[in-house]
Each structure stands twice: as C-alpha cells, then as structure tokens.
Amino acid sequence: MSAAKQEVAKRESTDVQAPKAREESLALAPAVDIYENAQGITVQADMPGVSKDGLRIQADRNSLVIEGNAVIDVPAAMEAIHAEVQATRYRRSFALSGELDAERIEATLKNGVLTLRIPKRAEFRPRKVEVRVG
C-alpha cells in the first residue's frame, strides 16, 4: 500500500502544474452503484476496456478519484463507421467523509467492473443499542 500511496502523491503534484482541461472534457463518467452497509461503503463502476494496468485510483481523507484508460484491439487501418463510446478515458471523483478509512480501500477489477470497498473506521461502525425495559 505504501508504494501505491507514493504514486498518489506524485500524480497530484503533476496535476497541479499542468491541468489537463481538454483531456478532462473527453473523459467518460462511468456508471456507478454506491451502497452502504455496517462495514462501509461500496462503489461499483462500469469501466469496460480497462485492465488492471490502465486503472488508477487516488484516495485521501477527503476525496476519491477513479480513472481508467480503456484499451481495445483495433487494427491499424480501421475507420469508424459507428461510435457510441466517444472517449478513451474514464474519470469520476467523489468527496469522502471523515468516518471512512481511505487507507484501507480494497479494489477489485473483473471483466471491466471495478469494485471498491471503503471501510468505516472502527469507532464509526454502528453499535446496536439495547433498550432495557423496566
């Protein structure tokens, strides 16, 4: 996890120096499902064409950014005759709140679907309150 965090820090500093407004506008926002249970929040994102190598997840206390580069097998001389997918990148970001533990996010990618599990810090997991009668 520490190597991954270094990567996060590096990217943030280059982003500040060279904002990529045009690339940003070309990115697709992947469709997501987001749900919460007692353990934490789960984010699932459709990112077809993205492999493990093309995926980048940045997370800190306040934010979560999901980015992916889609790669498909295109022969050299190909011309587009129909195109509903209009960009090569996916990007979507979310604000995180303090009870979530960004250090312990688990990510899995299967068949172009990303699943992120963001656990709650132990002290924020709900405790059942017993009601005593009497």
Next chain:
Amino acid sequence: MFTNLLGGLDTNVFDEFRRLETEMDQILGRWAWPAGIRAVRRGTFPPINVGATPDRVDVYVFAGGLDPKTLDISMQQNLLAVSGSRKVEVDEAADYYRRERFDGDFRRVITLPDDVDPERVDAKYRDGVLQITVQRREAARPRQITVN
C-alpha cells in the same frame, strides 16, 4: 479507447468520428443529419462502436461484468443481433445512494456494411468488451489494377 494503439487522443478513430458528427449537428441542426433507422437513444446499454478495414468489420460492445455464457450473437445477412443479460447483485441489507448500472436483459441489433460474410464471424470477450469480428467478402475489397 485506442490511445496507445493509434498514438494519442487526437488521432483516435472514434473520437474523430464523434467530433465530426457533433459539428455536423451544430452546423446543420439535428434534422439535417438523418439517424439510422436502427439507431437508439443515447445511453442505451450496451454502447456499441463499429470500425471497418477493407477486409473486416469489428463490432465492439462495451458491456462489463457479463457472463459470456449468457451471450447470444446471431447474424442474418448483414444484420447483427447481440443479446444477453447482466445481473447486478443487490445487497438487501445496504442503503443505496446510486443505482446507475444497467441490470437485466438487453438486445441490440445493428446494420453492418452489405458485404460482410455472415459465415465468418469470431467473438471474444476481454476486460468487459465483447469484440465481434466479421470478415468481408473478397469481391468487395479494393483491388490494385495494373496498367499494361
């Protein structure tokens, strides 16, 4: 989709196509650019791109999280139909904030160029993209003519 294959976003074959279409829309208005009779509303699942070379036509179906066994691909002349189903597991005990991902059965039908050979079709599914490759008939390929 193909940045690393074609060397940069600007040369992306599908981006360029889309840009042109958008510009045509802006210049001429929607009505001047007739939609295909089988065109679907934007955002229909799954989105499809089609690319062609002189010898084959490739159809890319962007559908993550499929079980390839549920896919049914059929061709009648140059009409390609792809159907399947995607099941999104629901955690009954959870509170949902967003449910944007498609859940259920889908079917898409698209028209390919007239010269495709419905007997020579291949399909593969990788990283959530179904790629269907249809070969074109010999006669339709451009032929070099030598002058004697």
